[in-house]
Amino acid sequence: MSIPPSTEDLDTVFKRVIQARSQPLGQEAYEILVANIDPTSVLSLDSRDEAFRRLYEQKHIGQKIANEFLRIAVDVLNVNPEWRNDLHVALDTNILQALVKTGGIRLNSSEANRSVGRLVNMDPDADPNKLIGYNDLQDAFQDAAAHIDQPRIVFDELWTEHRSFIADPLLRPQSIFADLLIEKYL
Known part of the structure; x- marks a missing residue:
């Protein structure tokens, strides 16, 4: 049995991932991005592809950040484990x-x-x-x-x-x- 992560846990993971980039976001861009994305709603979409697209369409989120968030949520935190085979490697x-x-x-x-x-x-x-x-x-x-x-x-x-x-x-x-x-x- 696994304990599902809380909304707060997912928010924290999302915030860490979007800041784990070669060039960190400025405070304003960071706050706008956090306000525009609800990680729980992203993970409630029907597929990994839909979740990826929802993240990737945001300014300041490229394939690396989108894939890294999904990897942690799915592969580490076991949210939507049925997506595991669909995860992409975050290329960098x-x-x-x-x-x-x-x-x-x-x-x-x-x-x-x-x-x-x-x-x-x-x-x-x-x-x-x-x-x-x-x-x-x-x-x-x-x-x-x-x-x-x-x-x-x-x-x-x-x-x-x-x-x-x-x-x-x-x-x-x-x-x-x-x-x-x-x-x-x-």
């Missing part, structure tokens, strides 16, 4: 660098000097010509996870793995991906 620099450094994304010679932020089009609505599309990468996560009978959200751990181990030369040998690391990308 740490996830992409982990994929490049382990060969999950293979670069050709013309892409070798491209920053990881220019490898994947982070907009779920875009249809990129030369970049890896957001949905294409989410589909690849889904396919890979299916081989080990897991939901794609298991790849969210790439964030912690890169940030805590791969990016740190002293801890890199302790990474679970140490044997997969490509030297030229370190």
Whole structure:
């Protein structure tokens, strides 16, 4: 039996997630965003996709923030556990660098000097010509996870793995991906 989180808990999680960005919101933008979104109503929508869209349509909420809030609510707090298989990995620099450094994304010679932020089009609505599309990468996560009978959200751990181990030369040998690391990308 799990104890459902309170509205206050969900509000706190939402507030932490929207501030966990590379460039924090100013006070006014933060207050407007908090006033515009009721996390409980977002989680009462019919599907993960509807909840994602409700968050993503807000100014200052990109795919990373929307996906991170949904991951915590669904995967950690067990709200709407039936959405777990539909969760997307919140794409950011740490996830992409982990994929490049382990060969999950293979670069050709013309892409070798491209920053990881220019490898994947982070907009779920875009249809990129030369970049890896957001949905294409989410589909690849889904396919890979299916081989080990897991939901794609298991790849969210790439964030912690890169940030805590791969990016740190002293801890890199302790990474679970140490044997997969490509030297030229370190």
